Structures are given as C-alpha cells and as structure tokens.
Amino acid sequence: MPQIPIYVDSPLATKATRVFAKHHKELEEGAVLMRGLKSRHLHFTETREQSIALDRVQGFHIVIAASGMCDxxxxxxxxxxxxxxxxxxxxxxxxxxxxxxxxxxxxxxxxVRIQGEEFAVRARIRSLDLYSGHADGTELRDWIKERLPIRHQLFLVHGEEAAMQGLAARLAGIVDAQNVLRPELDEGFVLTATGAQHLATPKLPRLPGEQVARLDWHNDASRLFLDINDALLSSLDEKARRVLIRRLQKALRNGEEVPTRPQ
Incomplete structure (x- = not known):
C-alpha cells in the first residue's frame, strides 16, 4: 500500500491513545503499536479549527472519527x-x-438528513464485523460457565432481540431456562438473597415490546422530508413545484393523503 495520511479526529481517542502509548510495554505487540504511532503520516486533531480543516485535505487519506454509530x-x-x-x-x-x-x-x-440538511449517499458503505472490543457469544457463554453455579436469575438486558435469543440458546444446559430473564421496558425487579422478585407495574410500558429498538415516527418524518425534497427537485419547472407545495399544504389542513410526485 502507498503511504497514506491518517487523521484521528477525536479528542477522546487522542487521550485514550496517549494512555495506550504510556503503557505499551504491557500490551501484546506494544512495540509495533509505538512504531505506528511515531509514523510521520499519523496526525491528531486537537482543536475545532483543525477538525474543520480536514474538509480541505486533498488526495487519498483516512479519517478516524467518532461516534461509532454516527449519532x-x-x-x-x-x-x-x-x-x-x-x-x-x-x-x-x-x-x-x-x-x-x-x-x-x-x-x-x-x-439521509444530518443536522437538518439532506445528503445523497453516493459514497461506498462498508463494514468490518470482527473489529470490536466486546466479547462474542462464545466468550460470554464461557464467562458465565466460569461463574457456575448460578443459584438465582441471569438477566439479559443489552442487545437486539435476535442477539439475546441467540445468547439464551447458547446457555441451554448451562443455566436453567426459567432462570434466564429478558426484562421488557419498564419492568422492575428487587434483588434479594433468595432471588429476584418481580415488581408490580400498574402503568403500561412507555412502548409496546415489539416497538422497542425499532424505527419510529421520527424516522418516518425524515423519510417524508426527503421524499418531498426529491419530488420538488424532480419537478419540471417552478409551476409544478408550486402545485405540489399547494397540494401538501391542503393535505395538512384537511388530513388527506397526497402523492409524493405531482400528477
């Protein structure tokens, strides 16, 4: 590979990197890490102005930035x-x-919409699914096995439904199935010496279970705004755009359905 400029655009990542560098002798291949950190091609942004200046960098380069889920x-x-x-x-x-x-x-x-602005997605979107500091299903199962016997309940509270179902299946034969609990939103428990006691929850949960960790009306609204903008941009002329706007305004007043494209 050619020499590639790499920019770490995260104050927190910069501070964390200093900690790793300070204790590199305690790490596996710590010497390799230090050679990389000393590269003249590696740069760290400290100030807001340095971060903004990355938009003016020319040529092929890599920017490492947070947060991991882009929110x-x-x-x-x-x-x-x-x-x-x-x-x-x-x-x-x-x-x-x-x-x-x-x-x-x-x-x-x-x-997508970012900070109120619309952006077409033309860049390639790629993923690495093995680059994580979290334990995987096998490691979590082994961690639990090392703590047997589990006399009371085991709570699974973090992760999407499919992932928690998969972990529960991995624990079959290790932990009694009736002791593996997956609480729903707003459920409460008291942990006692004899096990977890379920709290009565007279109020309905804020969201039905099937809607937790799902797209909601905010996502629908964002999609609507993008559709409206697409329709306006694809209209043939100023007149067609005004017709569409009037239809949308009328629909908002009357509560009627409106097509996303002018007829």
Missing amino acids: AGRIRHRLKNWLWRDEGTVLFTGFQAVGTLGRILQDGAKS
Missing part, C-alpha cells in the same frame, strides 16, 4: 463532507444499533 460527534461533520461524493468510503468498524444514523446508512439508505 453525535465529529463523524457527522465528516459524513456531511463525504457522503455525497462518489470517491468516498465510509467504513464501519463496530455494531450499528437499529434507529441510529450508522444503521440507516448500513441498511442502504439513498439519502
């Missing part, structure tokens, strides 16, 4: 600058939860 942090500014470019690549190196901008991009969105 906050400097990554959103990098996406605003690169998503609409054919020559760009967005490489996800961690899990993208349902409803996050990262997951929406990963699922193939053609356009």
Whole structure:
C-alpha cells in the first residue's frame, strides 16, 4: 500500500491513545503499536479549527472519527463532507444499533438528513464485523460457565432481540431456562438473597415490546422530508413545484393523503 495520511479526529481517542502509548510495554505487540504511532503520516486533531480543516485535505487519506454509530460527534461533520461524493468510503468498524444514523446508512439508505440538511449517499458503505472490543457469544457463554453455579436469575438486558435469543440458546444446559430473564421496558425487579422478585407495574410500558429498538415516527418524518425534497427537485419547472407545495399544504389542513410526485 502507498503511504497514506491518517487523521484521528477525536479528542477522546487522542487521550485514550496517549494512555495506550504510556503503557505499551504491557500490551501484546506494544512495540509495533509505538512504531505506528511515531509514523510521520499519523496526525491528531486537537482543536475545532483543525477538525474543520480536514474538509480541505486533498488526495487519498483516512479519517478516524467518532461516534461509532454516527449519532453525535465529529463523524457527522465528516459524513456531511463525504457522503455525497462518489470517491468516498465510509467504513464501519463496530455494531450499528437499529434507529441510529450508522444503521440507516448500513441498511442502504439513498439519502439521509444530518443536522437538518439532506445528503445523497453516493459514497461506498462498508463494514468490518470482527473489529470490536466486546466479547462474542462464545466468550460470554464461557464467562458465565466460569461463574457456575448460578443459584438465582441471569438477566439479559443489552442487545437486539435476535442477539439475546441467540445468547439464551447458547446457555441451554448451562443455566436453567426459567432462570434466564429478558426484562421488557419498564419492568422492575428487587434483588434479594433468595432471588429476584418481580415488581408490580400498574402503568403500561412507555412502548409496546415489539416497538422497542425499532424505527419510529421520527424516522418516518425524515423519510417524508426527503421524499418531498426529491419530488420538488424532480419537478419540471417552478409551476409544478408550486402545485405540489399547494397540494401538501391542503393535505395538512384537511388530513388527506397526497402523492409524493405531482400528477
């Protein structure tokens, strides 16, 4: 590979890197890490101005930015600058939860809204599914086995439904199935010396179980705004755009359905 400029655009990542560098002798291949950190091609942004200046960098380069699911942090500014470019690549190196901008991009969105602006997605969207500091299903199962016997309940509370179902299946024969609990939103328990006691919850949960960790009306609204903008941009002339706007305004007043394209 050619020499590639790499920019770490995250104050927190910069601080964490200093900690790793300070204790590199305690790490596997710590010497290799230090050779990489001393490369003249590796750069760290400290200030807001340095981060903004990355938008003016020319030629092939790599920017490492946070947050991992694209819902906050400097990554959103990098996406605003690169998503609409054919020559760009967005490489996800961690899990993208349902409803996050990262997951929406990963699922193939053609356009997205970031900080109120619309951006076409022309960059390549790629993922690495093995680059994570979290334990996988086998490691979690082994961790639990080392703590046997489990006299009371085991709670599974983190992860999407399919992942928790998979972990529960891995625990078959290790933990009694009736002691593996997957609480729903707003369920409560008291942990006692004799086991977990379920709290009475007279109020209905804030969301039905099937809607937890799912796309909601905010996502539908974003999709609507994008559809309206697409319709306006694809209209043949100013008159057609005004016709569409009037139809939308009328629909809002009367509550009637309206087509996303002018007839």
